[in-house]
Amino acid sequence: MRDTPINHPQPRLRGLDTMMLIRAYEERLALMQQNNGVPGTCTSVGQEACAVGVLGALDSRDRIITNHRSAAHLLARGADPGRLMAEVLGRVDGYCGGHSGSLHVSARELGVVLTSTIVGGGLSLAPGVALAQKMGQGEEGGVVVVFFGDGAACEGILHESLNLAVQWQLPLLFVCENNQWQAYVHRLETMADDAIYRWACGHGLDTQRIDGNDSDLVLEAARQAVGAIRADGRPRFLELLTYRQRGHLEPDDLAYVDQVERQRWLKRDPIALMQARLKAEGLLQDKELRTIEEQIHRQTDTAQAFAEASPWPDPQKLLQHVYAG
Template sequence: MTSDTLNPNPLVQALERMVLIRAYEDTLVGLHGQGRAAGTCTSVGQEASAVGVVSALAPEDLILTNHRSAGHLLARGADPGRLMAEVMGKRDGYCKGKSGSLHIASKEIGVVLTSTIVGGELALATGVALSRATLGGEGIVVCFFGDGAACEGRFHESLNLAALWNLPILYVCENNQWQAFVHRKETTLAESVVPQAAALGMDGTSVDGNDVEAVQAAAAEAVAAVRRTRKPFLLETRTYRLRGHFEPDDQSYVDPGELEHWRGRDPIALLRARLERDGRLSAAGADAIAARARAVMEQAVAFAEASPYPGAEDLTSDVYA
């Protein structure tokens, strides 16, 4: 899906990527319901955060992410077919079918790792950035994590070391209000994680994570600051996951009124409405974007299902002592 060749408007391109991410995850949920794919943690509702931040990055920048990683991977340019093959445990997946959906890594697109351990990527990002600072170069490290990880001790430890050692890390907290099955208000009185970074001597800012244009602007400034100063920065994107913690999940623990409010702030619907209102995209053009995403996913599923499973000889490959 090469949106760059379809429409030169950056916001239309952002919509293309967001729609593709949604189509990928909706497809995966559907396949799981049919018993054709494993369950996963989706990022439905958080697409503006992923696309807005990743659009500000350069090819030499490295990404570490968490269990809601599909949006980050696809925004970075990952192939939907290879992602789907990986989730299905097939040999043509990014990690040869050995990672599932929660541990995908891809050196070719600069994604160092996906960690399913809450906050695990925070600790590892410190080491990756220390290596980058030691070796030099313009590239920075971007670490995505959720508000649940911000309640972990490793959050404070990692940010403290990054600030103390002047490490070029952009920390991105996707504050989606839920920590697995526990609401954020049950775990902390703080409305934002930015003051916690400030207490460690780190600059930061908070932005509406469902407004991709606002995220793009904030991310561009944050990335520029990290690149210029070689010091860490915290960007908080305030968003919401519209599906449960892990598929399947009926979200019976969620206040229906709260869920309905955030469905009204669906980032894809908001961006589409803005583009149509401003005359930058027609309704037919928006429908065509959705149709292209569905076609891409049909091809991705066909590719993944045709891919072979790893053989017995793969059991000990890519294993290091």
């Protein structure tokens, strides 16, 4: 189902491997959607350093709530790309038996509580999950991380969630992936102040704004935030400045995108930045990079073959795990 990944002893090289796997997985899905008409997904191409940096600071005690751009978070958490792709294709070997598609994946074994396609939906549930952790429903010292974008930051639920987290002193890390786009609308069209972390400051918690395309910086900031939460049980807030390189929903022709801005951000591609840095430090050679690329290509081939070979769900089980009030 999944090739054995290259297990670098150097954590930053493992992080690069994961970023490259995320990119290859999402680009393969986008190609499949373009050519084969498989269900569309919202990719996080260009945002890989955010996922790898934050998830690299967590351990098995921790819980994750994510959004419609969830593949990077899931893969960085250790999800199998074959099972993940099978879920997108609606097949029984997916993480939710093909019921969720790409937009509602949960994986208890990975600590992934929820993927919500509702903008800000994860923010509405995160305080409850963190309260359960605080009340002893999870392992001692466990932290809850909720990922959301700049679009969700414009929702009132952000302030409600922040208020509860501070008032109840919850072990909750808010991670805003500010990728410059809110579906098909640029964030500058909706925000008078683009510094989202300042909005959180008013609620009385520690906040930080980080270059989200630098996985080293993200990892260090996340480690500090998670360590502080474990120590005092108080929430923290990280705003990660990044860029969504592809459109809102695949396939997308990017006709609405300012190409000058896009090209400027492409020059700061997080994977290219990390590759260049590791080469400059003598930790990565061109030959080794080609080996990684070849193995990731095989992993992606294997994932696609597994997903496409997985059976369709039994129609008689269509209403399992579906609830009505």
